Amino acid sequence: MNVDFGIYILTYPGDFHLSVPLIRSLRYFHPDVSIMIVPGDDFDRNNHPFDVPIMPEPQSDFWQGIRYQDRKFWVFQGPFERFLYLDADIICTHDLSSLIYRITNQAKPFVFAKIDREKDEWCDSIKNQNHAQHNWCVDWVDRGLGNPKLLVEFDNSYDPYGRMPFNSGIFASSRNTLEACNLEDLYKAEIEFYKTKLGKDFNWKSAELFYRDQGRLNYLVDKLGLPLINLHPDGNDVWSGDDCFPESITIEHLRKGTLPFSFIHWAGVPRPTPSLFFMKPWNIIHRISSDYSCYSTYPEYPDPPGYRLWLYFQQNNGYNMSFIHRLKWSIKDIKTVLRNRKNWLYKTLSRFFERHILWRFS
Secondary structure (H helix, E strand, O other), X not given: OOEEEEEEEEEOHHHHHHHHHHHHHHHHHOOOOXXXXXXXXXXXXXXXXXXXXXXXXXXXXXXXXXXXXHHHHHHHHOOXXXXXXXXXXXXXXXXXXXXXXXXXXXXOOOEEEOOOOOHHHHHHHHHOOOOOOHHHHHHHXXXXXXXXXXXXXXXXXXXXXXXXXXXXXXXXXXXXXXXXXXXXXXXXXXXXXXXXXXXXXXOOOOOOOEOHHHHHHHHHHHHOOOXXXXXXXXXXXXXXXXXOOOOOOOHHHXXXXXXXXXXXXXXXXXXXXXXXXXXXXXXXXXXXHOOOHHHHHHHHOOOOOOHHHHHHHHHOOOOOOOHXXXXXXXXXXXXXXXXXXXXXXXXXHHHHHHHHOHHHHO
């Protein structure tokens, strides 16, 4: 039976430590809201930590074949008539009643997403090469949507610079706003493009054309002419890699309702884990192993952004935070550092060899 409104969360065993506290944070504000898990790769329906329903396998062979982050597209054929979708690497920090009201009263079809720059402001930044934000905006299309040159070759009627691409980690929509035929047609077109233009096979991890699920969702919103509505002001998130991230958010901020945002999103930056190396001073190991320059701001805080809040919902959920469990996560961090340092050493030695030795024999 279909439900008027609910929240979907895509998760797999590798991020259960994030999706479990996310659910707890949502329940903190909305104990009775419907929540459903979209099972990601390697999800075992008989062995998981959730006390909320798991989405059944879709009937369509095409839906069943969707993998990795693109499996979030399952939400468009799920039981909720209107819904909010959240990636697992998020935590709720504010009451969502106002946002839920907007979603449940919005005429179908629609998509809510975070729009940081309205179209006029965005187009001005793109067209004016002397604009202070021009380079950032051009770069964001590459990072957030896909390869602009290939996208135009893929579809010469599509303008990848037409508006600011939104992050697909948080969005709201309605059932059947995207139908199987919309996705399947795009899927077939990508397979053909990869084969004939790029000379390789396509799979759901391929990112030479679209930036995976995020690029595809942005593209389909434009191609289908779907109404795009801003999540702001009651559904906006703060990125944990932001230089302006507020310090030391705790449960007290949630109790007082003083935070000016509804979610913390750890998109593209190291996420909280039970590792012993995630707390200061040991969190330097994450800085060493990270390729994200924004992570260099973390030592300014008593702990990484949002960590205390994540830890509160983690520990108050009966999640295994024993020393042995945390030690296992810590070993993963050490392996990551060694792997990244090994890659760094290999690249450094290669450059030295090319610049100071190889040229002598050329």
